[in-house]
Amino acid sequence: MANEAKRLNVDELKNMARVLREHIVRMTTAAGSGHPTSSMSAVEIVTALYFGGLMKYNPQEPHWPGRDRFILSKGHAVPVLYAAMAEAGYFSVDELKTLRQLGSPLEGHPNMRRLPGIEASTGSLGQGLSIGVGHALATRLDKTGSHVYVVMGDGELGEGQVWEAVATAHKYKLSNLTAIVDQNGFQQTGATHDVLDLTPVADKFAAFGWHTQTIEGNQIEPVLSAFDTALKVTDGPTVIVAKTKKGFGILPILEEEHDMNYHGKPLSPALAEKALALLAQN
């Protein structure tokens, strides 16, 4: 068993990011439900990890002990993860269109029991970081050399459990744990600064003793560079606060629809056509 991760150059990564966005649009519109915009803000983060030579994984041996771990704590954004897993070879790209259908392992939120390669069943927000701490402790104990990545939303930071886990990760000096906050600025009913303003996010993590980086999260180069930096840290956990846009890639369409949040609903077939045409221009 060994690492079989794909490793793309920067131009190929940008192209892969476009492909993942196209998958997200197609599968959520086909499903008639889902969270396309929440998925799109995290595309560069997921693309860099799965295809930028950062994460070790093997789609033929999804439980290979030496693998790195990707935990999507903001489980509603799972279309981006399914798209990446299909492109990585965990299952066929054709299967993406079964999203949310009866019998499909591609459920509305990640279910590790049904889909090998999913590391945590999430969907109740705030739980992924604690699970990631458990993975980081276990793999350090077993000396597998694994790194654990946990992607959270900025709205999700309202859950108290997140900060319990932040304190625990610091206590155990988990340098094999990197948290990424997909700071797209929106949550279900509005902007995060209106609903519950938790900025400055990086300062809060820093106060708990974490290493922090704040980057432009929808550009592949700074995302790659931030992960490189995080992997060099040896004395504790790192958070990457990724400033992103919800629905990045189809923002002109959200503007036309007068809804920059566009939370938890798929594009209509007509809007999906427009979105795919827009993405093709990039």
Next chain:
Amino acid sequence: MYYGEASGLKLGHATRDAFGDALLALGVSHPEIAVVDGDVGNSTRTEPFAKAHPERSFNVGIAESDMVGVAAGLAACGKTAVVSSFACFLLCNAYDQLRMSVAFPGLNVKFVGSHAGISIGADGPSQMGIEDVSLACSLPGVKVIVPCDATSTAKATEAMLLEAGPMYLRTGREKAAIVYPDGCDFEIGKAIQVRAGDDVTIIANGLMVAAAIDAATELARQGISARVLDMHTVKPIDEQAIAAAAQETRAIVVAEEHLAHGGLGAAVAMAAARINPVPMAFVNIGDCFAESGDAYGLLEKYGLTPAAIVDAARTLTQR
């Protein structure tokens, strides 16, 4: 005074102590066992394990939600993860984590709730786990075990740790009578008959097994032959033992240190209703919080006594 004394049973260790001792013993030969504590390990008795195996023991502080999530992550990496806290804090504070991070993915997390029931006494209702069995039973795929004495708790702990999958073990703070001085055949999901009888069956678990034995002793004095079943596993319930009790004794009393709603009584009644509905009665805390006081004073005030079981059994047999 303690339950079981009137029947000649000797007083033994509390079930929480037996759990801690068994965990410590198994930990040596099972390096896959890891323990996560919410800063009450000296109360729940995981502390001896933590001292013996500091590298695989983690105290995350007063943070039950995180504690359960960390255990889920450890279990996902192949560990047998043990978490423990007071039953009320573990089940009530971390219920969503037990549901989503443990039960839904079916991970190998053993969650152990100590200080169950009202017999914890003086600390009062905020510390009493009286709804934990109901909550644990409402987690799909989770097995729920409520042992009655130190002997069976040691066996239950071993059986639980050596079988994969999520399970809840309920332990108590009070010293408990030794129901099994000569050992017992413990199998998850299989009731143990501790007294033979053919007029009525008393089905109990936890501290109420000893109370049921005292009740059977008194009933015998009154000419009523009571069978006593230690129904240590609430889920999956032993339907065969319930079917046999209904068939052979024609009446069932269920006794437990838990709310009426969703506990052992509900599980037994559902099975009996389907298999062979016989007259039943229930001895439990009802639908209320208790208060501070001494253990046996509280048990008496809230109706969890051998006398209450005797009354219920007599009423059923006189129908």
